[in-house]
Amino acid sequence: xxxxxxxxxxxxxxxxxxxxxxxxxxxxxxxxxxxxxxxxxxxxxxxxxxxxxxxxxxxxxxxxxxxxxxxxxxxxxxxxxxxxxxxxxxxxxxxxxxxxxxxxxxxxxxxxxxxxxxxxxxxxxxxxxxxxxxxxxxxxxxxxxxxxxxxxxxxxxxxxxxxxxxxxxxxxxxxxxxxxxxxxxxxxxxxxxxxxxxxxxxx
Amino acid sequence: xxxxxxxxxxxxxxxxxxxxxxxxxxxxxxxxxxxxxxxxxxxxxxxxxxxxxxxxxxxxxxxxxxxxxxxxxxxxxxxxxxxxxxxxxxxxxxxxxxxxxxxxxxxxxxxxxxxxxxxxxxxxxxxxxxxxxxxxxxxxxxxxxxxxxxxxxxxxxxxxxxxxxxxxxxxxxxxxxxxxxxxxxxxxxxxxxxxxxxxxxxx
DNA sequence: GTCTATAAACAGATAGAC
DNA sequence: GTCTATCTGTTTATAGAC
Numbered sequence: 001x002x003x004x005x006x007x008x009x010x011x012x013x014x015x016x017x018x019x020x021x022x023x024x025x026x027x028x029x030x031x032x033x034x035x036x037x038x039x040x041x042x043x044x045x046x047x048x049x050x051x052x053x054x055x056x057x058x059x060x061x062x063x064x065x066x067x068x069x070x071x072x073x074x075x076x077x078x079x080x081x082x083x084x085x086x087x088x089x090x091x092x093x094x095x096x097x098x099x100x101x102x103x104x105x106x107x108x109x110x111x112x113x114x115x116x117x118x119x120x121x122x123x124x125x126x127x128x129x130x131x132x133x134x135x136x137x138x139x140x141x142x143x144x145x146x147x148x149x150x151x152x153x154x155x156x157x158x159x160x161x162x163x164x165x166x167x168x169x170x171x172x173x174x175x176x177x178x179x180x181x182x183x184x185x186x187x188x189x190x191x192x193x194x195x196x197x198x199x200x201x202x203x
Numbered sequence: 204x205x206x207x208x209x210x211x212x213x214x215x216x217x218x219x220x221x222x223x224x225x226x227x228x229x230x231x232x233x234x235x236x237x238x239x240x241x242x243x244x245x246x247x248x249x250x251x252x253x254x255x256x257x258x259x260x261x262x263x264x265x266x267x268x269x270x271x272x273x274x275x276x277x278x279x280x281x282x283x284x285x286x287x288x289x290x291x292x293x294x295x296x297x298x299x300x301x302x303x304x305x306x307x308x309x310x311x312x313x314x315x316x317x318x319x320x321x322x323x324x325x326x327x328x329x330x331x332x333x334x335x336x337x338x339x340x341x342x343x344x345x346x347x348x349x350x351x352x353x354x355x356x357x358x359x360x361x362x363x364x365x366x367x368x369x370x371x372x373x374x375x376x377x378x379x380x381x382x383x384x385x386x387x388x389x390x391x392x393x394x395x396x397x398x399x400x401x402x403x404x405x406x
Numbered sequence: 407g408t409c410t411a412t413a414a415a416c417a418g419a420t421a422g423a424c
Numbered sequence: 425g426t427c428t429a430t431c432t433g434t435t436t437a438t439a440g441a442c
Contacts, residue, residue, distance in 0.1 A: 026229035157364035
């Protein structure tokens with residue numbers, strides 16, 4: 001028990017995560033993963049048996065990086081406004097550290113939607129909690145009515161999509177990489193501000 | 204000149220578009236495209252020389268389906284509010300008719316960002332036009348200040364992302380396909396309402 | 407133009423030495 | 425555990441008959 005494993009299995013895992021998230025399952029080559037890990041191709045099969053098995057391990061880990069983060073915030077017992085702010089900051093920060101993850105996840109899921117089923121705990125509870133919070137605020141006259149589904153869809157869309165469309169937006173906006181990263185940073189403020197001011201009443 | 208070509212080349216093109224947009228370049232098989240077109244695999248090479256060439260033809264056509272639509276609305280000489288409403292309706296309608304297109308385009312672009320360069324006319328002008336409209340409205344006291352980049356990013360994100368994340372949202376929201384389509388339909392109203400009420404002043 | 411048959415290259419997986 | 429060498433199936437692409 002050395003705590004952190006820097007053994008071969010970890011090397012492979014890290015390399016596979018990089019290659020798979022960059023190229024997708026179909027575009028990834030076992031040879032390339034082996035090169036990235038600095039080991040031989042046969043070792044991949046020794047540790048993970050097949051490309052499919054290796055991919056499933058990576059994909060599971062990636063899903064656990066992506067979804068619990070937002071679920072836990074949406075379910076936590078804090079005011080709605082704070083949830084919106086926290087989701088924006090946390091999600092954008094996570095995506096900054098894992099730039100390829102968004103395109104990868106949604107591409108692989110649409111390639112095989114059933115993949116979701118196994119790795120996915122029901123998030124319906126989140127919507128109920130947020131829905132109740134929304135109702136309470138509407139009753140109090142603080143916000144105008146909106147379905148929880150749309151509110152959450154708006155929030156996640158505005159956070160995630162700019163990472164998915166990065167090259168397109170960069171081209172359209174005439175930004176270089178640094179400028180685009182500053183643009184992303186600004187969104188931590190812009191998104192909560194947009195959502196909150198869109199639902200607030202004038203009272 | 205019969206006007207509409209229903210010849211072999213068109214058959215191939217249509218089949219290739221379907222398979223490529225569903226599976227991506229790496230996941231698509233020439234055999235599957237041939238099957239879809241009801242012809243032989245060798246004919247694909249007869250008409251398009253290689254998988255790469257066939258893909259480039261498809262990709263170019265897909266980009267022309269996706270981008271000019273929004274560009275033309277953003278550049279048109281109509282009030283800002285109307286632009287926001289028209290983009291929402293047009294874009295969602297286009298994506299309803301081409302459900303796979305969004306995941307496909309962004310996956311392929313991040314696989315090879317340089318692909319954009321050739322097929323992309325500068326859209327910087329759009330942002331300038333929208334930027335000037337925004338400034339005018341701010342001066343008139345009608346809206347609060349926001350960068351054109353963020354406004355447009357918000358708009359496109361909220362329209363496109365629900366198609367990219369369809370299986371995830373369906374799972375999270377516990378919707379079947381019909382319910383999700385109704386949800387998408389609602390967004391034609393929700394998105395303009397969200398954006399407009401987020402920038403309007405209280406005057 | 408369209409087909410069948412096949413070449414040529416590639417990629418995942420395994421055998422077996424060390 | 426790690427390597428080299430190789431097998432096996434797949435996939436793009438071409439040759440050549442019709």
